[in-house]
Amino acid sequence: MKNIICFFALSFAINFFGNAQLNNYKYMVVPKQFDAFKEMNQYQTSTLVKYLFTNNGYTTIYDDQLPEDLLNNGCLALKANLDDRSSLFATKVAIVLKDCNGVIVYTTQEGRSKIKEYKSAYAEAIRQAFKSFELLNYQYEPKEKEIEKPITVSFKNDVKSLNTEPIKSVSKTNQNKIAEATKEIQKNKPVVSEEQVKEVAMEKVVSSSVNTTSEILYAQPIEGGFQLVDSAPKIQYRLTETSVENVFLASHEDKNGVVLKKKDKWFFEYSDNGEKVLKELNIKF
Template structure:
Protein backbone atom coordinates (compact mmCIF):
# COMPACT_ATOMS: atom_id res chain seq x y z
CA UNK A 1 0.00 0.00 0.00
CA UNK A 2 2.82 2.39 0.90
CA UNK A 3 4.56 1.61 -2.38
CA UNK A 4 1.40 2.41 -4.32
CA UNK A 5 0.97 5.76 -2.56
CA UNK A 6 4.64 6.61 -3.17
CA UNK A 7 4.29 5.76 -6.88
CA UNK A 8 1.21 7.98 -7.19
CA UNK A 9 3.01 10.88 -5.48
CA UNK A 10 6.06 10.49 -7.74
CA UNK A 11 3.83 10.28 -10.82
CA UNK A 12 2.01 13.48 -9.83
CA UNK A 13 5.34 15.22 -9.19
CA UNK A 14 6.78 14.19 -12.57
CA UNK A 15 3.54 15.18 -14.33
CA UNK A 16 3.73 18.61 -12.68
CA UNK A 17 7.32 19.12 -13.90
CA UNK A 18 6.42 17.99 -17.43
CA UNK A 19 3.36 20.25 -17.56
CA UNK A 20 5.32 23.22 -16.25
CA UNK A 21 7.86 22.72 -19.05
CA UNK A 22 5.08 22.63 -21.64
CA UNK A 23 3.38 25.79 -20.36
CA UNK A 24 6.66 27.68 -20.05
CA UNK A 25 6.99 27.57 -23.86
CA UNK A 26 4.09 30.03 -24.21
CA UNK A 27 4.19 33.76 -23.47
CA UNK A 28 0.46 34.54 -23.40
CA UNK A 29 -2.93 33.05 -22.53
CA UNK A 30 -5.62 34.23 -24.97
CA UNK A 31 -8.98 34.67 -23.21
CA UNK A 32 -12.11 34.94 -25.40
CA UNK A 33 -14.53 37.69 -24.44
CA UNK A 34 -17.25 35.19 -25.38
CA UNK A 35 -16.74 31.51 -24.64
CA UNK A 36 -18.40 29.12 -27.10
CA UNK A 37 -20.54 27.57 -24.38
CA UNK A 38 -22.33 30.91 -23.73
CA UNK A 39 -24.69 33.05 -25.81
CA UNK A 40 -23.49 36.46 -24.58
CA UNK A 41 -20.12 38.17 -24.28
CA UNK A 42 -18.58 37.79 -20.81
CA UNK A 43 -21.74 36.01 -19.61
CA UNK A 44 -21.75 35.52 -15.82
CA UNK A 45 -18.42 37.46 -15.78
CA UNK A 46 -16.63 34.27 -16.93
CA UNK A 47 -14.12 36.02 -19.22
CA UNK A 48 -13.25 38.58 -16.54
CA UNK A 49 -12.86 35.86 -13.92
CA UNK A 50 -10.70 33.58 -16.11
CA UNK A 51 -8.39 36.48 -17.05
CA UNK A 52 -8.13 37.53 -13.40
CA UNK A 53 -7.34 33.99 -12.17
CA UNK A 54 -4.63 33.48 -14.82
CA UNK A 55 -3.05 36.75 -13.68
CA UNK A 56 -3.11 35.54 -10.08
CA UNK A 57 -1.30 32.35 -11.14
CA UNK A 58 1.55 34.32 -12.75
CA UNK A 59 0.49 34.06 -16.42
CA UNK A 60 0.03 36.92 -18.91
CA UNK A 61 -3.58 36.70 -20.12
CA UNK A 62 -4.92 38.94 -22.91
CA UNK A 63 -8.36 39.27 -24.46
CA UNK A 64 -8.76 37.84 -27.95
CA UNK A 65 -9.52 41.28 -29.45
CA UNK A 66 -6.62 43.07 -27.68
CA UNK A 67 -3.57 41.06 -28.77
CA UNK A 68 -0.10 42.63 -28.33
CA UNK A 69 1.87 43.12 -31.55
CA UNK A 70 4.19 40.11 -31.18
CA UNK A 71 1.25 37.78 -30.50
CA UNK A 72 -0.78 39.22 -33.39
CA UNK A 73 2.16 38.45 -35.70
CA UNK A 74 2.74 34.99 -34.22
CA UNK A 75 -0.29 33.32 -32.64
CA UNK A 76 1.89 30.37 -31.62
CA UNK A 77 3.26 32.51 -28.76
CA UNK A 78 -0.02 32.00 -26.91
CA UNK A 79 -2.42 29.32 -25.74
CA UNK A 80 -6.14 29.75 -26.36
CA UNK A 81 -8.32 29.22 -23.29
CA UNK A 82 -11.72 27.53 -23.56
CA UNK A 83 -14.31 26.22 -21.10
CA UNK A 84 -15.88 22.78 -20.98
CA UNK A 85 -19.25 23.31 -19.29
CA UNK A 86 -21.02 20.20 -17.97
CA UNK A 87 -23.39 22.06 -15.64
CA UNK A 88 -26.74 20.57 -14.67
CA UNK A 89 -29.87 21.89 -13.01
CA UNK A 90 -28.40 21.35 -9.56
CA UNK A 91 -24.71 22.16 -9.96
CA UNK A 92 -22.21 24.16 -12.05
CA UNK A 93 -19.28 22.19 -13.49
CA UNK A 94 -16.50 23.75 -15.59
CA UNK A 95 -13.07 22.70 -16.84
CA UNK A 96 -10.48 25.07 -18.31
CA UNK A 97 -8.71 23.82 -21.46
CA UNK A 98 -5.63 25.32 -23.12
CA UNK A 99 -4.87 24.67 -26.82
CA UNK A 100 -1.94 25.79 -28.98
CA UNK A 101 -2.06 27.53 -32.37
CA UNK A 102 -2.62 24.15 -34.05
CA UNK A 103 -5.70 23.44 -31.87
CA UNK A 104 -3.80 20.72 -30.00
CA UNK A 105 -4.73 20.44 -26.33
CA UNK A 106 -1.76 21.30 -24.11
CA UNK A 107 -3.35 21.40 -20.66
CA UNK A 108 -6.67 20.62 -18.97
CA UNK A 109 -7.58 21.52 -15.39
CA UNK A 110 -9.53 19.44 -12.95
CA UNK A 111 -13.29 19.95 -12.99
CA UNK A 112 -14.47 22.75 -10.72
CA UNK A 113 -17.88 22.18 -9.12
CA UNK A 114 -20.27 24.53 -7.32
CA UNK A 115 -23.78 24.17 -5.95
CA UNK A 116 -24.40 27.90 -5.53
CA UNK A 117 -27.76 28.77 -7.13
CA UNK A 118 -26.89 32.28 -8.40
CA UNK A 119 -25.11 31.82 -11.78
CA UNK A 120 -22.38 34.50 -11.57
CA UNK A 121 -21.35 33.43 -8.06
CA UNK A 122 -21.55 29.75 -9.06
CA UNK A 123 -19.23 30.12 -12.06
CA UNK A 124 -16.81 32.18 -9.97
CA UNK A 125 -16.73 29.44 -7.31
CA UNK A 126 -16.35 26.64 -9.88
CA UNK A 127 -13.55 28.43 -11.77
CA UNK A 128 -11.62 29.08 -8.58
CA UNK A 129 -11.75 25.37 -7.80
CA UNK A 130 -10.66 24.44 -11.34
CA UNK A 131 -7.68 26.82 -11.16
CA UNK A 132 -6.32 24.94 -8.15
CA UNK A 133 -4.76 22.72 -10.84
CA UNK A 134 -2.22 25.49 -11.57
CA UNK A 135 -0.94 25.55 -7.97
CA UNK A 136 2.68 24.45 -7.75
CA UNK A 137 3.36 24.78 -11.48
CA UNK A 138 5.43 27.96 -10.93
CA UNK A 139 4.99 29.18 -14.51
CA UNK A 140 7.78 31.28 -16.04
CA UNK A 141 7.93 32.01 -19.78
CA UNK A 142 11.03 30.56 -21.43
CA UNK A 143 11.33 31.26 -25.20
CA UNK A 144 12.12 28.29 -27.40
CA UNK A 145 15.62 28.29 -28.87
CA UNK A 146 15.69 28.57 -32.64
CA UNK A 147 18.46 26.62 -34.30
CA UNK A 148 20.50 28.77 -36.65
CA UNK A 149 20.96 27.35 -40.12
CA UNK A 150 24.60 26.86 -41.07
CA UNK A 151 25.54 28.19 -44.49
CA UNK A 152 28.05 26.11 -46.33
CA UNK A 153 30.88 28.10 -47.87
CA UNK A 154 31.00 28.10 -51.60
CA UNK A 155 33.98 28.59 -53.87
CA UNK A 156 33.74 31.34 -56.44
CA UNK A 157 35.79 30.68 -59.59
CA UNK A 158 36.56 33.53 -61.93
CA UNK A 159 37.81 32.74 -65.41
CA UNK A 160 39.65 35.55 -67.08
CA UNK A 161 40.86 34.76 -70.59
CA UNK A 162 43.00 31.62 -70.32
CA UNK A 163 43.98 32.16 -66.67
CA UNK A 164 41.89 30.50 -63.92
CA UNK A 165 42.25 31.85 -60.45
CA UNK A 166 40.64 30.35 -57.38
CA UNK A 167 39.38 33.07 -55.04
CA UNK A 168 39.13 32.86 -51.28
CA UNK A 169 36.06 31.07 -49.96
CA UNK A 170 33.17 33.47 -49.47
CA UNK A 171 29.76 32.95 -47.93
CA UNK A 172 26.70 32.99 -50.15
CA UNK A 173 25.85 36.49 -48.84
CA UNK A 174 28.82 37.96 -50.72
CA UNK A 175 29.19 38.59 -54.45
CA UNK A 176 32.12 39.63 -56.60
CA UNK A 177 32.14 43.16 -57.92
CA UNK A 178 34.44 43.05 -60.98
CA UNK A 179 36.26 45.75 -62.81
CA UNK A 180 38.42 45.49 -65.96
CA UNK A 181 41.41 43.89 -64.22
CA UNK A 182 41.85 41.15 -61.66
CA UNK A 183 43.88 43.42 -59.38
CA UNK A 184 40.94 45.78 -58.81
CA UNK A 185 38.36 43.15 -57.81
CA UNK A 186 36.46 43.90 -54.57
CA UNK A 187 33.59 42.39 -52.57
CA UNK A 188 30.39 43.90 -51.22
CA UNK A 189 27.74 42.27 -49.03
CA UNK A 190 24.13 41.75 -50.10
CA UNK A 191 22.80 41.09 -46.58
CA UNK A 192 19.68 43.15 -45.81
CA UNK A 193 20.18 45.96 -43.34
CA UNK A 194 18.21 45.84 -40.09
CA UNK A 195 15.14 48.06 -40.23
CA UNK A 196 14.10 50.23 -37.29
CA UNK A 197 10.53 50.44 -38.56
CA UNK A 198 7.91 49.48 -35.98
CA UNK A 199 4.24 48.91 -36.58
CA UNK A 200 1.93 51.30 -34.81
CA UNK A 201 -0.46 49.67 -32.34
CA UNK A 202 -3.98 51.00 -32.29
CA UNK A 203 -5.34 51.56 -28.81
CA UNK A 204 -9.02 51.72 -28.05
CA UNK A 205 -10.13 54.64 -25.97
CA UNK A 206 -11.38 53.57 -22.54
CA UNK A 207 -12.61 55.60 -19.57
CA UNK A 208 -9.85 56.79 -17.29
CA UNK A 209 -10.08 57.12 -13.51
CA UNK A 210 -9.70 60.66 -12.25
CA UNK A 211 -9.51 62.01 -8.71
CA UNK A 212 -13.17 63.13 -8.85
CA UNK A 213 -15.96 61.41 -6.94
CA UNK A 214 -17.26 58.08 -8.23
CA UNK A 215 -20.79 57.00 -7.33
CA UNK A 216 -21.58 53.31 -6.67
CA UNK A 217 -24.84 52.08 -8.19
CA UNK A 218 -26.08 48.57 -7.25
CA UNK A 219 -26.25 46.04 -10.10
CA UNK A 220 -26.55 42.26 -10.24
CA UNK A 221 -23.80 40.71 -8.14
CA UNK A 222 -22.08 44.01 -7.34
CA UNK A 223 -21.91 47.69 -8.29
CA UNK A 224 -21.09 49.96 -11.20
CA UNK A 225 -19.05 53.13 -10.61
CA UNK A 226 -20.14 56.25 -12.50
CA UNK A 227 -18.68 59.75 -12.58
CA UNK A 228 -20.58 63.06 -12.58
CA UNK A 229 -21.20 62.90 -16.38
CA UNK A 230 -22.64 60.27 -15.62
CA UNK A 231 -20.47 57.66 -17.37
CA UNK A 232 -19.76 54.11 -16.23
CA UNK A 233 -16.08 53.91 -15.30
CA UNK A 234 -15.95 50.30 -14.13
CA UNK A 235 -18.02 47.47 -12.71
CA UNK A 236 -17.35 45.79 -9.36
CA UNK A 237 -18.10 42.08 -8.85
CA UNK A 238 -18.73 41.02 -5.25
CA UNK A 239 -16.53 38.38 -3.66
CA UNK A 240 -16.84 36.28 -0.51
CA UNK A 241 -14.56 38.78 1.25
CA UNK A 242 -16.13 41.96 2.62
CA UNK A 243 -15.14 45.20 0.82
CA UNK A 244 -13.16 43.28 -1.85
CA UNK A 245 -14.42 43.38 -5.45
CA UNK A 246 -13.17 42.03 -8.79
CA UNK A 247 -13.02 44.46 -11.72
CA UNK A 248 -11.72 44.99 -15.23
CA UNK A 249 -9.93 48.32 -15.75
CA UNK A 250 -8.83 49.21 -19.32
CA UNK A 251 -8.53 45.53 -20.27
CA UNK A 252 -6.55 44.65 -17.14
CA UNK A 253 -7.89 42.40 -14.36
CA UNK A 254 -7.87 44.10 -10.99
CA UNK A 255 -9.22 44.25 -7.46
CA UNK A 256 -10.97 47.13 -5.67
CA UNK A 257 -10.57 46.95 -1.90
CA UNK A 258 -10.90 49.10 1.21
CA UNK A 259 -7.87 49.72 3.42
CA UNK A 260 -7.64 52.09 6.41
CA UNK A 261 -10.97 53.64 5.45
CA UNK A 262 -9.87 54.37 1.87
CA UNK A 263 -10.67 52.63 -1.41
CA UNK A 264 -7.92 51.45 -3.76
CA UNK A 265 -7.73 49.89 -7.24
CA UNK A 266 -4.94 47.34 -7.67
CA UNK A 267 -4.24 45.96 -11.17
CA UNK A 268 -1.43 44.65 -13.36
CA UNK A 269 -0.37 46.44 -16.56
CA UNK A 270 2.45 45.10 -18.80
CA UNK A 271 3.56 42.81 -15.98
CA UNK A 272 3.79 45.72 -13.47
CA UNK A 273 1.47 46.04 -10.47
CA UNK A 274 -0.17 49.46 -10.08
CA UNK A 275 -2.21 51.02 -7.28
CA UNK A 276 -4.70 53.91 -7.55
CA UNK A 277 -6.69 55.53 -4.77
CA UNK A 278 -10.41 55.88 -5.52
CA UNK A 279 -12.94 58.33 -4.11
CA UNK A 280 -16.12 56.21 -3.96
CA UNK A 281 -19.47 57.15 -2.50
CA UNK A 282 -21.80 54.23 -1.81
Protein backbone atom coordinates in the same frame (compact mmCIF):
# COMPACT_ATOMS: atom_id res chain seq x y z
CA MET B 1 1.82 2.88 1.51
CA LYS B 2 2.72 1.82 -2.02
CA ASN B 3 -0.47 3.40 -3.37
CA ILE B 4 0.32 6.70 -1.63
CA ILE B 5 3.81 6.78 -3.14
CA CYS B 6 2.40 6.07 -6.62
CA PHE B 7 -0.17 8.84 -6.19
CA PHE B 8 2.46 11.45 -5.27
CA ALA B 9 4.76 10.24 -8.06
CA LEU B 10 1.95 10.57 -10.58
CA SER B 11 1.00 14.03 -9.28
CA PHE B 12 4.63 15.15 -9.53
CA ALA B 13 4.94 13.86 -13.10
CA ILE B 14 1.72 15.57 -14.20
CA ASN B 15 2.75 18.89 -12.63
CA PHE B 16 6.32 18.68 -13.95
CA PHE B 17 5.39 17.98 -17.56
CA GLY B 18 2.43 20.37 -17.45
CA ASN B 19 4.70 23.12 -16.21
CA ALA B 20 7.32 22.33 -18.87
CA GLN B 21 4.68 22.57 -21.59
CA LEU B 22 3.25 25.89 -20.42
CA ASN B 23 6.66 27.50 -19.95
CA ASN B 24 7.10 27.58 -23.74
CA TYR B 25 4.27 30.09 -24.17
CA LYS B 26 4.54 33.83 -23.59
CA TYR B 27 0.84 34.73 -23.45
CA MET B 28 -2.51 33.42 -22.27
CA VAL B 29 -5.37 34.60 -24.47
CA VAL B 30 -8.81 34.78 -22.88
CA PRO B 31 -11.90 35.23 -25.09
CA LYS B 32 -14.38 37.87 -24.01
CA GLN B 33 -17.10 35.32 -24.74
CA PHE B 34 -16.55 31.62 -24.07
CA ASP B 35 -18.04 29.08 -26.48
CA ALA B 36 -20.38 27.75 -23.78
CA PHE B 37 -22.19 31.09 -23.34
CA LYS B 38 -24.51 33.22 -25.45
CA GLU B 39 -23.38 36.59 -24.08
CA MET B 40 -20.07 38.36 -23.75
CA ASN B 41 -18.47 37.92 -20.32
CA GLN B 42 -21.58 36.07 -19.12
CA TYR B 43 -21.59 35.64 -15.32
CA GLN B 44 -18.27 37.60 -15.43
CA THR B 45 -16.48 34.38 -16.40
CA SER B 46 -13.99 36.03 -18.77
CA THR B 47 -13.10 38.68 -16.20
CA LEU B 48 -12.51 36.04 -13.52
CA VAL B 49 -10.43 33.72 -15.75
CA LYS B 50 -8.21 36.61 -16.87
CA TYR B 51 -7.75 37.77 -13.28
CA LEU B 52 -6.83 34.27 -12.05
CA PHE B 53 -4.30 33.70 -14.86
CA THR B 54 -2.67 37.08 -14.15
CA ASN B 55 -2.65 36.34 -10.44
CA ASN B 56 -0.77 33.09 -11.18
CA GLY B 57 2.02 34.88 -13.06
CA TYR B 58 0.82 34.61 -16.67
CA THR B 59 0.83 37.51 -19.14
CA THR B 60 -2.88 37.44 -19.92
CA ILE B 61 -4.71 39.36 -22.66
CA TYR B 62 -8.17 39.40 -24.18
CA ASP B 63 -8.61 37.99 -27.69
CA ASP B 64 -9.27 41.45 -29.20
CA GLN B 65 -6.17 43.10 -27.69
CA LEU B 66 -3.30 41.08 -29.16
CA PRO B 67 0.20 42.68 -29.10
CA GLU B 68 2.26 43.05 -32.28
CA ASP B 69 4.59 40.09 -31.68
CA LEU B 70 1.60 37.80 -31.15
CA LEU B 71 -0.06 39.05 -34.34
CA ASN B 72 3.13 38.12 -36.21
CA ASN B 73 3.46 34.74 -34.46
CA GLY B 74 0.24 33.26 -33.08
CA CYS B 75 2.16 30.31 -31.62
CA LEU B 76 3.52 32.44 -28.78
CA ALA B 77 0.21 32.03 -26.96
CA LEU B 78 -2.21 29.50 -25.62
CA LYS B 79 -5.94 30.17 -25.87
CA ALA B 80 -8.05 29.41 -22.83
CA ASN B 81 -11.53 27.96 -23.14
CA LEU B 82 -14.12 27.02 -20.56
CA ASP B 83 -15.26 23.41 -20.84
CA ASP B 84 -18.74 23.58 -19.30
CA ARG B 85 -19.75 20.13 -18.04
CA SER B 86 -22.64 21.30 -15.87
CA SER B 87 -25.57 19.03 -15.08
CA LEU B 88 -29.01 19.66 -13.67
CA PHE B 89 -27.76 19.46 -10.10
CA ALA B 90 -24.25 20.94 -10.26
CA THR B 91 -22.10 23.46 -12.12
CA LYS B 92 -18.96 21.74 -13.40
CA VAL B 93 -16.16 23.32 -15.48
CA ALA B 94 -12.57 22.74 -16.56
CA ILE B 95 -10.09 25.13 -18.19
CA VAL B 96 -8.72 23.86 -21.51
CA LEU B 97 -5.64 25.38 -23.17
CA LYS B 98 -5.07 25.04 -26.94
CA ASP B 99 -2.08 26.06 -29.07
CA CYS B 100 -2.10 27.93 -32.38
CA ASN B 101 -2.93 24.69 -34.24
CA GLY B 102 -5.96 23.95 -32.08
CA VAL B 103 -4.19 21.12 -30.24
CA ILE B 104 -5.06 20.71 -26.54
CA VAL B 105 -1.92 21.33 -24.49
CA TYR B 106 -3.33 21.25 -20.97
CA THR B 107 -6.63 20.58 -19.17
CA THR B 108 -7.22 21.40 -15.52
CA GLN B 109 -9.01 19.35 -12.92
CA GLU B 110 -12.79 19.71 -12.88
CA GLY B 111 -14.18 22.38 -10.57
CA ARG B 112 -17.65 21.88 -9.10
CA SER B 113 -20.29 23.91 -7.32
CA LYS B 114 -23.81 23.20 -6.08
CA ILE B 115 -24.72 26.85 -5.58
CA LYS B 116 -27.99 27.57 -7.39
CA GLU B 117 -27.17 31.16 -8.38
CA TYR B 118 -25.19 30.95 -11.66
CA LYS B 119 -22.69 33.76 -11.13
CA SER B 120 -21.60 32.46 -7.74
CA ALA B 121 -21.66 28.85 -8.95
CA TYR B 122 -19.36 29.50 -11.93
CA ALA B 123 -17.04 31.59 -9.77
CA GLU B 124 -16.65 28.76 -7.25
CA ALA B 125 -16.20 26.08 -9.94
CA ILE B 126 -13.64 28.13 -11.90
CA ARG B 127 -11.60 28.86 -8.76
CA GLN B 128 -11.53 25.14 -7.96
CA ALA B 129 -10.37 24.31 -11.49
CA PHE B 130 -7.60 26.92 -11.19
CA LYS B 131 -6.02 25.05 -8.30
CA SER B 132 -4.30 23.02 -11.04
CA PHE B 133 -2.36 26.14 -12.08
CA GLU B 134 -1.41 27.00 -8.52
CA LEU B 135 0.70 23.81 -8.44
CA LEU B 136 2.61 24.83 -11.58
CA ASN B 137 5.53 27.18 -11.08
CA TYR B 138 5.10 28.92 -14.44
CA GLN B 139 8.00 30.92 -15.87
CA TYR B 140 8.22 31.83 -19.54
CA GLU B 141 11.21 30.22 -21.26
CA PRO B 142 11.46 31.34 -24.91
CA LYS B 143 12.89 28.98 -27.47
CA GLU B 144 16.31 29.72 -28.97
CA LYS B 145 14.87 31.32 -32.10
CA GLU B 146 12.72 33.64 -29.99
CA ILE B 147 15.68 34.70 -27.81
CA GLU B 148 17.50 36.11 -30.83
CA LYS B 149 16.55 39.67 -31.70
CA PRO B 150 14.04 39.42 -34.55
CA ILE B 151 14.33 41.34 -37.78
CA THR B 152 11.46 43.84 -37.79
CA VAL B 153 9.95 44.37 -41.22
CA SER B 154 6.98 46.67 -41.75
CA PHE B 155 4.63 45.77 -44.60
CA LYS B 156 1.98 48.34 -43.69
CA ASN B 157 2.55 50.52 -46.75
CA ASP B 158 3.00 47.48 -49.02
CA VAL B 159 -0.47 46.17 -48.18
CA LYS B 160 -2.07 49.55 -48.92
CA SER B 161 -0.32 49.86 -52.28
CA LEU B 162 -0.79 46.32 -53.64
CA ASN B 163 -1.55 46.34 -57.38
CA THR B 164 -2.03 50.13 -57.35
CA GLU B 165 1.45 51.71 -57.19
CA PRO B 166 4.61 51.03 -59.21
CA ILE B 167 7.92 50.39 -57.47
CA LYS B 168 9.35 53.83 -56.63
CA SER B 169 12.67 52.86 -55.06
CA VAL B 170 15.18 50.11 -55.68
CA SER B 171 18.48 49.06 -54.12
CA LYS B 172 21.86 50.09 -55.52
CA THR B 173 22.34 46.58 -56.90
CA ASN B 174 19.09 46.75 -58.83
CA GLN B 175 19.86 50.33 -59.96
CA ASN B 176 22.98 49.01 -61.69
CA LYS B 177 20.97 46.17 -63.22
CA ILE B 178 18.37 48.65 -64.49
CA ALA B 179 21.10 50.79 -66.08
CA GLU B 180 22.53 47.73 -67.86
CA ALA B 181 19.08 46.59 -68.98
CA THR B 182 18.35 50.11 -70.27
CA LYS B 183 21.42 50.07 -72.49
CA GLU B 184 20.46 46.62 -73.82
CA ILE B 185 16.91 47.75 -74.65
CA GLN B 186 18.13 50.92 -76.35
CA LYS B 187 20.41 48.83 -78.59
CA ASN B 188 17.85 46.25 -79.63
CA LYS B 189 14.45 47.95 -79.44
CA PRO B 190 13.28 51.44 -80.48
CA VAL B 191 11.44 53.29 -77.69
CA VAL B 192 9.47 56.51 -77.48
CA SER B 193 11.14 58.11 -74.45
CA GLU B 194 13.84 57.58 -71.84
CA GLU B 195 11.20 57.15 -69.09
CA GLN B 196 9.60 54.30 -71.04
CA VAL B 197 13.00 52.67 -71.43
CA LYS B 198 13.59 52.82 -67.65
CA GLU B 199 10.11 51.47 -66.95
CA VAL B 200 10.63 48.44 -69.23
CA ALA B 201 14.09 47.87 -67.72
CA MET B 202 12.73 47.99 -64.18
CA GLU B 203 10.04 45.43 -65.02
CA LYS B 204 12.71 43.16 -66.45
CA VAL B 205 14.88 43.39 -63.31
CA VAL B 206 11.96 42.93 -60.91
CA SER B 207 10.65 39.92 -62.80
CA SER B 208 14.10 38.34 -62.67
CA SER B 209 14.14 38.68 -58.86
CA VAL B 210 11.00 36.59 -58.40
CA ASN B 211 11.82 33.11 -57.13
CA THR B 212 9.48 30.34 -58.20
CA THR B 213 8.76 26.92 -56.75
CA SER B 214 6.89 23.96 -58.20
CA GLU B 215 6.46 22.29 -54.80
CA ILE B 216 2.78 21.97 -53.92
CA LEU B 217 1.85 23.39 -50.53
CA TYR B 218 -1.46 22.33 -49.03
CA ALA B 219 -3.40 24.91 -46.97
CA GLN B 220 -4.82 23.57 -43.72
CA PRO B 221 -7.17 25.85 -41.73
CA ILE B 222 -6.00 26.79 -38.24
CA GLU B 223 -7.28 29.35 -35.81
CA GLY B 224 -6.84 32.80 -37.35
CA GLY B 225 -5.53 31.60 -40.71
CA PHE B 226 -3.81 28.64 -42.39
CA GLN B 227 -0.70 26.51 -42.22
CA LEU B 228 0.95 25.41 -45.47
CA VAL B 229 2.35 21.88 -45.45
CA ASP B 230 4.36 19.99 -48.03
CA SER B 231 3.96 16.35 -49.08
CA ALA B 232 6.12 15.07 -46.15
CA PRO B 233 3.90 16.45 -44.48
CA LYS B 234 5.89 19.28 -42.86
CA ILE B 235 4.67 22.76 -41.95
CA GLN B 236 6.46 25.26 -44.19
CA TYR B 237 4.47 28.47 -43.68
CA ARG B 238 2.06 29.88 -41.10
CA LEU B 239 -0.45 32.43 -42.38
CA THR B 240 -2.42 34.89 -40.24
CA GLU B 241 -5.48 36.58 -41.74
CA THR B 242 -5.54 40.37 -42.23
CA SER B 243 -8.35 42.80 -43.02
CA VAL B 244 -7.27 42.76 -46.69
CA GLU B 245 -8.64 39.96 -48.88
CA ASN B 246 -6.01 37.44 -50.10
CA VAL B 247 -3.28 39.04 -47.97
CA PHE B 248 -1.82 37.14 -45.00
CA LEU B 249 0.94 37.89 -42.50
CA ALA B 250 3.35 34.99 -42.96
CA SER B 251 6.30 33.31 -41.26
CA HIS B 252 8.64 30.82 -42.94
CA GLU B 253 11.69 29.46 -41.11
CA ASP B 254 13.44 32.66 -39.86
CA LYS B 255 11.69 34.99 -42.32
CA ASN B 256 8.62 37.16 -41.71
CA GLY B 257 6.62 38.75 -44.51
CA VAL B 258 3.30 38.58 -46.32
CA VAL B 259 1.68 35.99 -48.58
CA LEU B 260 -0.51 37.64 -51.19
CA LYS B 261 -2.41 36.81 -54.34
CA LYS B 262 -1.60 38.74 -57.50
CA LYS B 263 -2.96 37.91 -60.97
CA ASP B 264 -4.16 34.44 -59.84
CA LYS B 265 -0.75 33.58 -58.41
CA TRP B 266 0.42 33.42 -54.79
CA PHE B 267 3.64 35.05 -53.63
CA PHE B 268 5.66 35.19 -50.41
CA GLU B 269 7.11 38.70 -50.07
CA TYR B 270 9.84 39.40 -47.51
CA SER B 271 12.96 41.51 -46.94
CA ASP B 272 16.43 39.99 -47.35
CA ASN B 273 19.35 42.26 -46.38
CA GLY B 274 17.29 45.34 -47.22
CA GLU B 275 16.07 44.04 -50.58
CA LYS B 276 12.50 43.04 -51.31
CA VAL B 277 12.16 39.41 -52.46
CA LEU B 278 9.15 37.76 -54.09
CA LYS B 279 8.82 33.98 -54.03
CA GLU B 280 6.04 32.38 -56.03
CA LEU B 281 4.17 29.65 -54.17
CA ASN B 282 2.09 26.77 -55.49
CA ILE B 283 -0.72 26.68 -52.90
CA LYS B 284 -3.70 24.31 -52.95
CA PHE B 285 -6.59 25.50 -50.77
